[in-house]
Amino acid sequence: MRSPHRMTQDTDRSPEAPAPTDAPATPAPRYGPYDSNPEWDNPYEQLAGLDDRAVDTFLQKDPDAFDTFETGETPAYEPPPPAPSRRRRPRGRGPFRRALGHLSRGAKITVGILVLAAFLTLGDRWAVLYAENKAEESLKNSMNLTAAPEVDIxxxxxxxxxxxxxxxxxxxxxxxxxxxxxxxxxxxxTGHDVRISGEGLTGVDGADIGGVDGEVRLSFDDLGRELGASQVTFTGKGTDRVLARGTLPVAGHELALRADALIRRDGDRGVSTEVTGMRLDIGDLAVFRPGTGPNDGLHLTPSSLKKLTDETTKAKALLSVPAIVHALGVPDSQIRAALDNDRKLADLLGTPAVVDDLLAVNLVDLAAAHPDVLRRLGIDPNLLDALTGLTRPQLADRLTLGFTLPELPGEGDVRLRDVRVEPDGILVRLEGTGVSFGK
Incomplete structure (x- = not known):
């Protein structure tokens, strides 16, 4: 059978004329085992008759095929791709081991030592963290603390x-x-020379501390809230003095508060406070100082006396009180002349001796016999009653900053070394020996 691509088409033949045939008119005799049967058919002819397009399809030229007969060229030889390697890697030879395979023996020993040191370091750090956590829990329970302490070994x-x-x-x-x-x-x-007791590497039942040094800090920001004086601020002045400035509500009035506190050491475990210079200002009209001294009580301010020269009604009300006139030591004739003449009144109130005497008058004593005079001066009698109920110890107790160190859960001697006032609080240095916990 001829190859399909070598079959040529006769271009001299007419497309309409039937194709010539070389077959003889008389069919050739059949040869085969069934020649005697006139009805026998060739099975190959039957198969060819199943699809008329089989031969035509077989004879068609593949457009993508490389026809060496027509081009006369020989296609380039393309070797087949290599078969994938089926050799298996040896087990246990990962990238790390292959990298180590190129190292010298000394380098391998060095790497091994470094890896071992890293594991030992991690184990050591885990052990110290465990011990620190156990110590923190033990101290919190033994000292009844609200927050867990921080222990660093x-x-x-x-x-x-x-x-x-x-x-x-x-x-x-x-x-x-x-x-x-x-x-x-x-x-x-900070504890030095700490000897611990317990079983195992992480078992700690107690500790004996050879020496202790530390610090205690009292913050000014927390004092107002803790002392119930949230409107009072504290600031440090020097190394032993604290200034208190703010307002204090009294009988519905907001009075300006000023006080100084002297901070000093009280024994080996305490800090005491001595409050001095305490005063409550009723605007710029009067000043109240608790106590029974000559300068204590309720007194007019210099600015309020200066305003009396312009407010003759208040000035005349003040000079109409016999106790005040007696305290001034001014003759009655001069007082009557001042009450009748505003100019003479201004001259009298401008006399330095009279001003000093008026500033020394305690209005608390005046209010008992002449409450109307306080009203004319602009002072509420109810406020005066509340002020007289405030004693120096009561006000000082509101501003006291003293404290005592809490007791240790174990044995030992911890005492104050020094006390110092800083801009943001009070700093106390501690020292101690023979402190023990647990056991």
């Missing part, structure tokens, strides 16, 4: 220190420690 490696049952340095920070009426913003201490 110095030194490396930690496990060797625990094995020797001795720590070099331990830092302790406790926030918000109650100390009487006030709370200490922060108590920080």
């Amino acid at each position: 110095d030194g490396f490696p930690f496990l060797t220190q625990v094995a020797a049952r001795r720590l070099d340095t331990v830092h302790l920070t406790v926030p918000d420690v109650a100390a009487g009426r006030v709370s200490l913003a922060e108590v920080s201490a």
Whole structure:
């Protein structure tokens, strides 16, 4: 059978004329085992008759095929792709081991030592964190703290220190420690030469601290809230004095408060406060100082006396009180002349001696016999009653900043070393020996 691409088409033939045939007119005799049967058909002819397009399709030329007969070219040889390698990698030879395979023996030993040191460091840090957490829980429960303290153990490696049952340095920070009426913003201490007791590397039942030094800080920002005087601010002045400035509500009136507090050490465990220069200003009209001294009580201010020269009604009401006239030591004739003549009244009130005498008059004594005079001066009698009920100890108690160190849960001696006032609070330095916890 001829190849389809070598079959050529006779262009001399007419497309309408039937194709010539070389077959003889008389069919050739059949040869085969069934020649005697006139009805026998060739099975290949039957198969060819199933699809008339089979031969036509077979004879069509593939447009994508490379026809070497027509072009006369030989296609380039393309070798078949290589078969994938089926060789398996040896087990246990990861990238890390393959990288180590190129290192020298000394380098491998160095890498091994570094890896071992890293694991030992991680284990040591885990052990110190565990010990710190256990110590924090123990201190919180033993000291009845509202917040857990912070324990920091110095030194490396930690496990060797625990094995020797001795720590070099331990830092302790406790926030918000109650100390009487006030709370200490922060108590920080450092223990040296700490000997611990317990079983195992992480078992700590108690500790004996050879020496302790620390600090206690009392914040000015928390004092107003804790003392019930939220409208009073505290600021440091020098190294031993605190200034209190603000307002204090009395009988429905907001009075300006001014006071100074002297801070000093009280024994080995306490800090005391001495409040001085305490006064309540009723505007610029009068000043109240609690106490029974000559300068205590309710007194007019120099600015209010200067205004009396322009307000003759108030001035005449004040000079109409015999006790005031007697305190001034001015003759009655001069007083009557001043009450009848405004110019003479102004001259009298402008006399320095008279001004000093009027400033020394205690209006508390005047109010008992002449309450109307206080009303004319613009002072509420109810306010005066409330002020007379305030004693110096009562006001001083509102501003006291003293405190005492809380008791330690174990044994030992912790005392104050010095007390110092800073711009933002009071700083107290501590020292101690023979402190023990737990056991």
